[in-house]
Amino acid sequence: MNPFIELGIRHDIVNAIAELGFENPTPIQQQAIPALLSGSNDFVGLAQTGTGKTAAFGLPLLELLDFEENHPQALILCPTRELCLQIANDLKNYAKNMPNVHVVAVYGGASISDQLRQIKRGVQIVVATPGRMLDIINRKAINFSEVQFVVLDEADEMLNMGFQEDIDNILSTTPEDKKTWLFSATMPSEVRRIAKKYMTDPFELTMGEKNTGNVNIEHEYYIVRARDKYAAFKRIVDFNPEIFGIVFCRTKIETQEIAEALIKDGYNADSLHGDLSQQQRDKVMKRYRERSLQLLIATDVAARGIDVNDVTHVINYSLPDEIENYTHRSGRTARAGKTGVSIAIINSKELGKIRQIERVIGKKFIKAEIPTGFDVCEKQLFAIVHKVHNVTVNEQQIEQYLPRIYDEFKELSKEEVIKRFASIEFNSFLEYYKNAPDLNAPADDRFARERDGERSGDKYPRSGGRSEYARLFINLGSVDDLNRGDLLNYICNTAKISGRIVGKIDVKGVYSFFEVPHEDSEKVMKGFGGAEFNGRPVRVEVAGEGTSERREGGNRDFKRRDGGSYGSGRREGGYGGGNREGGYNRDRRDGGNSGGGFRDFSGKRREDRSSGGRRRF
Structure with missing residues (x-):
C-alpha cells in the first residue's frame, strides 16, 4: 500500500502525487499530515526549506475542503511571487484528478484584473502575497467570511520583509473560528508572537532542533582578501564543472554587477532581484529551471521560495545581514532528501560570523582552501x-x-x-591558470595587524598612517526606517555609484556614517546636492567637519571608547559592511591588479581570449 494512503490521503490525490515522483513522505509530511487532517487544531510547524512543507499542508487542505462550494475556504499567505506561484501550481498538480478544484495565485507584478476575474468565477483556495491580497481586499473584491483555514508559509520571512501590519489587516477579515497553520524555517521571537496572537493552543511540530540547518548540506568557508574575492569565486566555480548553483549577494546593485561580470567572462549566469519585472523574472527562472543557466545571482528576497530541483551549490558571495537568512539561503540546495554544499566566501574578520552561524544551524563549517590553478x-x-x-x-x-x-x-x-x-x-x-597566484588569505590576519600595532577592528590597510577610505556623515538613520541595506541602496542610487566601493555603514538613530574611497568622496557629496528624503533635505559631509562628528541633539564629540576618533574611517567588519575593498578586474580573471574596486564593465575583455577564449559551460 502507498505510504500516503496510510496517512489518510485518498487514492485520486495519491495517484496524482505518485506521477510527480512522491514515493515516501518526508519527515514533516509523515507527522504533519495526520495532525492537520483532523482539522481541529491550530498548528505550528518548524522545518527547513526543501523538506516538503507545501505537500504537508496542501494535501490535508485538499482532503478537508468542500469543492462543491465555489467560495474561498482556504487562504495561504507567503512572502514572494515565486513562492506564491510555486504553491499554487503544486496544489493544482496534486488535485489534477479531482473535479471542480479552483486555485488562484494573487501576487504583485501581474495583472490584477486577471486575478480579479479568476476570483469572481469562483475559487476555493487563494494563494497570495500580503501586499496584493490587501489591495484586493480593499477593493472589496473578495469575501473571506467563510474561510476555514489560513496558512502562513515562510512566516519568519514575511515578518522580516515587514508584512506584519498587512497580515494583521488581512486576518481581520477572516472568521474567529478558522484554523491557522503556521510554517516556518526558523522560530525567532517575532514568529512566536504571531503564533500567540492568532492561535489557540496550537499543535507544535519541530523537525530537528529549532533553527537548525538541513543535515544533508555540507557547509564550507573560504578565507580570501577582499581584492581577490571575485577571482576566488570564479576559481571555486571552475573547480566544480558540473555546478548548478545560486549565488547570494546582499544588494540588488551587487547582484546585477556580479552577474554582468560573469556573463562577460563567459559564464552562463543571470541575476534575479527586486527591480526586475515579472516578465523578466519569469524569463530568468525559466532559463534556470531548464538549466540553460548554471549560476543564478540573487538577493535574499528575490530567491525566497525558489524551488528548483538538483541545485548542487549555494554560494554566499556576501554573508547575510541576519544570521537566520543563512538557513534560508542554504535551504535552496539539498531539497527533497538530496545532498548539497553551501559555501561562504569571507575575509578573516568574518570568522566570528561563521561561528555564530554554526551555533544557529548546529553544524560545523569546514575550512576549505581555494584550489590552485x-x-x-x-x-x-x-x-x-x-x-x-x-x-x-x-x-x-x-x-x-x-x-x-x-x-x-x-x-x-x-x-x-x-x-x-x-x-x-x-x-x-x-x-x-598558468602562474595563477595563491588566493588563500591567512585566518589570523587580524592578529598580525594587532601585533603590528593596528586596531583589530580596522578593515582597510593604512597607507602612510592614513586610511584609504573617507568617513562620511549623512543625516538619515533608523528613525527614517532605514537599515544598512536600505541606506546602501539609497546612497548608490542617489550618488550614482557602485555598491562595491562603499565601505562600512554605521546606522545610528537620526544620522549615520558610511565609508567610500578618498578619491570618490567629492563625487559622492556632489551627488547628494539637492537630494531629499521624504520631503526633507539630505546632508552629506566628511565626518569631523563642522557638526558632522557631533550628536545632532548636543555638542558632545562622537569618539571611540578607546579614545580614538571615528574620523580615521577605519572599518570594523561585521555583517553590515560586507567586503568592500577592491573588487572586479575586467582585464584579468584571477589575482593580479584587482585592488581598485569595480572596473568599467564596458572595458576590453582579457587579451588572451583570442587564443581559445573562455569556455562556456
Whole structure:
C-alpha cells in the first residue's frame, strides 16, 4: 500500500502525487499530515526549506475542503511571487484528478484584473502575497467570511520583509473560528508572537532542533582578501564543472554587477532581484529551471521560495545581514532528501560570523582552501573525459558522417585522437591558470595587524598612517526606517555609484556614517546636492567637519571608547559592511591588479581570449 494512503490521503490525490515522483513522505509530511487532517487544531510547524512543507499542508487542505462550494475556504499567505506561484501550481498538480478544484495565485507584478476575474468565477483556495491580497481586499473584491483555514508559509520571512501590519489587516477579515497553520524555517521571537496572537493552543511540530540547518548540506568557508574575492569565486566555480548553483549577494546593485561580470567572462549566469519585472523574472527562472543557466545571482528576497530541483551549490558571495537568512539561503540546495554544499566566501574578520552561524544551524563549517590553478586544470580535464565517455551517441543520425570523420582522423592514432579531444578545452584552462597566484588569505590576519600595532577592528590597510577610505556623515538613520541595506541602496542610487566601493555603514538613530574611497568622496557629496528624503533635505559631509562628528541633539564629540576618533574611517567588519575593498578586474580573471574596486564593465575583455577564449559551460 502507498505510504500516503496510510496517512489518510485518498487514492485520486495519491495517484496524482505518485506521477510527480512522491514515493515516501518526508519527515514533516509523515507527522504533519495526520495532525492537520483532523482539522481541529491550530498548528505550528518548524522545518527547513526543501523538506516538503507545501505537500504537508496542501494535501490535508485538499482532503478537508468542500469543492462543491465555489467560495474561498482556504487562504495561504507567503512572502514572494515565486513562492506564491510555486504553491499554487503544486496544489493544482496534486488535485489534477479531482473535479471542480479552483486555485488562484494573487501576487504583485501581474495583472490584477486577471486575478480579479479568476476570483469572481469562483475559487476555493487563494494563494497570495500580503501586499496584493490587501489591495484586493480593499477593493472589496473578495469575501473571506467563510474561510476555514489560513496558512502562513515562510512566516519568519514575511515578518522580516515587514508584512506584519498587512497580515494583521488581512486576518481581520477572516472568521474567529478558522484554523491557522503556521510554517516556518526558523522560530525567532517575532514568529512566536504571531503564533500567540492568532492561535489557540496550537499543535507544535519541530523537525530537528529549532533553527537548525538541513543535515544533508555540507557547509564550507573560504578565507580570501577582499581584492581577490571575485577571482576566488570564479576559481571555486571552475573547480566544480558540473555546478548548478545560486549565488547570494546582499544588494540588488551587487547582484546585477556580479552577474554582468560573469556573463562577460563567459559564464552562463543571470541575476534575479527586486527591480526586475515579472516578465523578466519569469524569463530568468525559466532559463534556470531548464538549466540553460548554471549560476543564478540573487538577493535574499528575490530567491525566497525558489524551488528548483538538483541545485548542487549555494554560494554566499556576501554573508547575510541576519544570521537566520543563512538557513534560508542554504535551504535552496539539498531539497527533497538530496545532498548539497553551501559555501561562504569571507575575509578573516568574518570568522566570528561563521561561528555564530554554526551555533544557529548546529553544524560545523569546514575550512576549505581555494584550489590552485593546477587543481582546476586537472578537475576540468577529467570533466571533459567523463563527458566524452558518457555521451549518448545517436547512431542513426551520425552514421552518414562517419566515413568523412574516419577519413579526417586516418593519420592519427587512437592515442592522438584522445589527446586532441581532451585538449580542446584543456588548453584554454592551462593558458589561463598558468602562474595563477595563491588566493588563500591567512585566518589570523587580524592578529598580525594587532601585533603590528593596528586596531583589530580596522578593515582597510593604512597607507602612510592614513586610511584609504573617507568617513562620511549623512543625516538619515533608523528613525527614517532605514537599515544598512536600505541606506546602501539609497546612497548608490542617489550618488550614482557602485555598491562595491562603499565601505562600512554605521546606522545610528537620526544620522549615520558610511565609508567610500578618498578619491570618490567629492563625487559622492556632489551627488547628494539637492537630494531629499521624504520631503526633507539630505546632508552629506566628511565626518569631523563642522557638526558632522557631533550628536545632532548636543555638542558632545562622537569618539571611540578607546579614545580614538571615528574620523580615521577605519572599518570594523561585521555583517553590515560586507567586503568592500577592491573588487572586479575586467582585464584579468584571477589575482593580479584587482585592488581598485569595480572596473568599467564596458572595458576590453582579457587579451588572451583570442587564443581559445573562455569556455562556456
